[in-house]
Amino acid sequence: MTNKPTPRPGGRSARIQAAVHQAVRDLQQEQGRAGLTVPAIATRADVTPSTIYRRWGDLAQLLADVAVEQLQPEQPPADTGSVRSDLLAWLVEYFEEMSSAPGRAMLRDVLGTEGHTSAGKCDGFLRQQIEVINERGLARGEQPMDIGRVTQIVVAPLMYRILFANETPTAQAIEALFEQLVSSADA
Amino acid sequence: MTNKPTPRPGGRSARIQAAVHQAVRDLQQEQGRAGLTVPAIATRADVTPSTIYRRWGDLAQLLADVAVEQLQPEQPPADTGSVRSDLLAWLVEYFEEMSSAPGRAMLRDVLGTEGHTSAGKCDGFLRQQIEVINERGLARGEQPMDIGRVTQIVVAPLMYRILFANETPTAQAIEALFEQLVSSADA
DNA sequence: ATCACTAAGGCAAAATATTTGCGTTAGTGG
DNA sequence: CCACTAACGCAAATATTTTGCCTTAGTGAT
Incomplete structure (x- = not known):
């Protein structure tokens, strides 16, 4: 929209x-x-x-529309030199935003409306950003990160904590999950 | 409430x-x-x-209240003989309910309101059910499942798919995640 | 039991918000 | 430049939410 x-x-x-x-x-x-x-x-x-x-x-749909627009990344993830560091840095920033009061409000607006379209777009944006990191890495000859595994191992648990446990993930917590991601990737 | x-x-x-x-x-x-x-x-x-x-x-808070009440387990998880089979069976049933149209509506109602209390209770119910399974297992001399790891490895990814990807997890998909849970527990 | 006390509910009027019919404005395509 | 129509404005009709005041019915003390 x-x-x-x-x-x-x-x-x-x-x-x-x-x-x-x-x-x-x-x-x-x-x-x-x-x-x-x-x-x-x-x-x-x-x-x-x-x-x-x-x-x-109605109001709910308008708010969802606005929230999705704000969730849309304005800039590509920072280029820090490698896929791993790019991804970790981006994840930390992303979840800092999502844990904040405005971030939580946007999540509520997006998840609170009927059409799955809004929530689906969030997932789309996320994949898109990781895709950019992967492509940059590919150009450097690096191995790309599997997006599905990133969401399964890192993103989903963090989102669950924000939504259902009302926690605010620390950078440390994010790094711990990230560690699981890369260690299981190496295997 | x-x-x-x-x-x-x-x-x-x-x-x-x-x-x-x-x-x-x-x-x-x-x-x-x-x-x-x-x-x-x-x-x-x-x-x-x-x-x-x-x-x-307002309506939103009433709906959230009702949704939480409906999400509250009415029965303890079925006793199938072991912690693993109890847990898997319960998870399949739980996510079948959450993926259904009424289940999604309840999730929307619960996640769409400001007070984190409602969503927090969902997590509470879940932990409580797993706790029951664990205690039953303990009485049989079995090893309990770590609840945090269950939510991290199985519950969170499934919830993410329901909420953000509009997917309906198959029993197979649930089993696959469950497999990851138990295999990493054995290690 | 009885009674004073007060949280919670009923009622109805007032204030707001939502819906709708119809006329107007301003992009679009010829 | 003109005909066409999607999208907007306006205002009246509905529907909803809020509020003040009164009544009802649990609660605790006597």
Whole structure:
């Protein structure tokens, strides 16, 4: 919904979407989730509420849409010289963001809506970032990391802790899981 | 919120909570999420909407409350003779439930609300069930399974697939992860 | 038992939010 | 430049949530 699956993405639609998304982010930061209401967002974005209801259906879907957009990586992972160090550095940063209050809020918004599309995109972004690291490594003659194993051994347990145990993984904890990943890869 | 943290759990409170929970389950089944609105629930439960708003705050929190209650195990895991077979059988059943449409809806409700309490309880239930299996095994002289490793190696990856990849784990996939668990335990 | 006490519920009015019908605006394609 | 129509604005109609005030019914003391 962020790009152009819309039949008519011409200027206006895009402008309004941008204004609404911006309004959501602004209000979210200024006031917490309270005061984050469709009419308030509409006013801030200089749009009528009905526009929002017609385009997004309801608040939950709008928030999910915005969350997905914010989850979308803006930059490729830092190039630190090797696949392993790139991946570890990226994972630490990623889970630091996901554990933060705004990160948790985004996860809630994304996981709380019916369409699996939003959550699916998160997984897509993650794979995409790892893919970039792998391709860079490949160009250096390194062995790529199996993405499925990265999510199974490192990502999934960390996500579980954030979501179900309300923990905030330390860098140390991430490194420990990462160690399991690379040691089982070497075998 | 299900038992008695309320200062005054005497008959009425409990009765109303039961009626409201029941109404939610009924309406949820009869009509999907649509038509699952606070006034509708109130009518069905023979209660005024304001009662619901005052006690639960909003629909999301009520749904999370009901979901947690439904996630609570009603029976101890089946006794199949050994810790391993008990655990595997229970995991297969558990994830079958979680992958189903109602299961996914419950997960959404639980993960979509702010208080980490709901999600935390899910993890608690899970640990509790495994604990029962372990204790039974202990009485037979068996080695208990480390609960942390069960969630890390088996539960978390499966949950990740359900939530982020919209997959429905097959019994085979569960067995494969279980195999990793026991083989790494033997080492 | 009876009674004073108060948490929790009912009711109804007020405030908000959501939906909808219909006219208008502004990209799109010819 | 014009016809076409998706998407928006506006405002009236609905539906929902919130609130003040009153009533009901557990609770604990006598």
